Amino acid sequence: xxxxxxxxxxxxxxxxxxxxxxxxxxxxxxxxxxxxxxxxxxxxxxxxxxxxxxxxxxxxxxxxxxxxxxxxxxxxxxxxxxxxxxxxxxxxxxxxxxxxxxxxxxxxxxxxxxxxxxxxxxxxxxxxxxxxxxxxxxxxxxxxxxxxxxxxxxxxxxxxxxxxxxxxxxxxxxxxxxxxxxxxxxxxxxxxxxxxxxxxxxxxxxxxxxxxxxxxxxxxxxxxxxxxxxxxxxxxxxxxxxxxxxxxxxxxxxxxxxxxxxxxxxxxxxxxxxxxxxxxx
Numbered sequence: 345x346x347x348x349x350x351x352x353x354x355x356x357x358x359x360x361x362x363x364x365x366x367x368x369x370x371x372x373x374x375x376x377x378x379x380x381x382x383x384x385x386x387x388x389x390x391x392x393x394x395x396x397x398x399x400x401x402x403x404x405x406x407x408x409x410x411x412x413x414x415x416x417x418x419x420x421x422x423x424x425x426x427x428x429x430x431x432x433x434x435x436x437x438x439x440x441x442x443x444x445x446x447x448x449x450x451x452x453x454x455x456x457x458x459x460x461x462x463x464x465x466x467x468x469x470x471x472x473x474x475x476x477x478x479x480x481x482x483x484x485x486x487x488x489x490x491x492x493x494x495x496x497x498x499x500x501x502x503x504x505x506x507x508x509x510x511x512x513x514x515x516x517x518x519x520x521x522x523x524x525x526x527x528x529x530x531x532x533x534x535x536x537x538x539x540x541x542x543x544x545x546x547x548x549x550x551x552x553x554x555x556x557x558x559x560x561x562x563x564x565x566x567x568x569x570x571x572x573x574x575x576x577x578x579x580x581x582x583x584x585x586x587x588x589x590x591x592x593x594x595x596x597x598x599x600x601x602x603x604x605x606x607x608x609x610x611x612x613x614x615x616x617x618x619x620x621x622x623x624x625x
Contacts, residue, residue: 346595348377348385353595359521359578364565367580369525372588382587389594390434396601397471399608401439404469406609409514411466412600414593415474417483418522419560420550421532423583423590424475427520430590431597432473441466444475457481457499458506465510471597472515478503482567487559500570507576516600517576520593521564522583526557 346353356374375382400412414432416424432440443464452460458478466472482503486496511517524532536546553560572578579596583589 346389346598348381349374349595350376352599353592354579354599357579357581357592357596359568359572359580362568362580364523364561364568364580367523367582369523369528369582370584371582372585373582375588375591379585379587382585382591386430386587386591386594389591389598390431393431393594393598393601394435396598396606397435397439399606400471400601400604401436401469402609403606404439404467406612408609409468410516410604411468411470411472411514412516412518412597413466413472413474413510414597415477415479415517415519416522416593417477417479417520418583419524419529420547420553421529421536422522422524423586424522425545426586427522427590427593428473428475431594432471434594435471439469440471440473442473442475445477445480458502461506466515468514478506479567479571483560483563486563487556500566503571504573504576507571507573511575516604518596518600519571519576519578520581520596521568521578522581522589523564524583526554528584529554 350356351374353374372382377385400410404411416427418424428442432442441464445460448457448460461474461478464472464474482496482499485491486493507517533546533550536542568578568580579592581589581592
């Protein structure tokens, strides 16, 4: 267990019976330190993550078929972008594939909802990051009645089958549902409006969606209840404290990569012979 955690982050955040309406997004479950310590540890643990990610990438270059997929799902301002910058940003970018799924394009609408997702799955040796994901099709679609209930209802089973296939192919799946409070979301939206350098992040629909908060809570609850599996587990992440959210995701990734028992690939050449040739060159 990582130092300064009362219990493993994989246990304390696992979505087993978690009730969304009872969640306090301002808490920092399992962590025994404060913000200052958390930010310090983020740097230290980022180095550990970087080393593990490089091992994954190196093995992928030499025939290992394994990869990791991090799914980040959350309301606007939940901090998904911050996770990408401050957690994924600590590793070698050539070993990362980042995909953001917004409103489907006209081409994407001509296919089933998983078509665009399959195209962005990580190749061997990579950490794939989904900023929003196939779960938009049982969240936004459900809340706004974009398709008939009979359509989105069957998607839970299709998602489970899809993720089972992905896991069986060698991808470790980590799904993180990020939750901010209404008050914290308002504060973050206000900051985007008051700072010209953040206007590009603001979308007027972000305010509109706040009116649907109860519907989203219900949709997230069903999502967690029906798609939390051993092969593709959900982790429920209180995200009012950005430093905590970033540290927790770092620990989730470290745990997943450590579980792969990665070593450096063995040389497929005679090292001594190549050293001799180098000395003679």
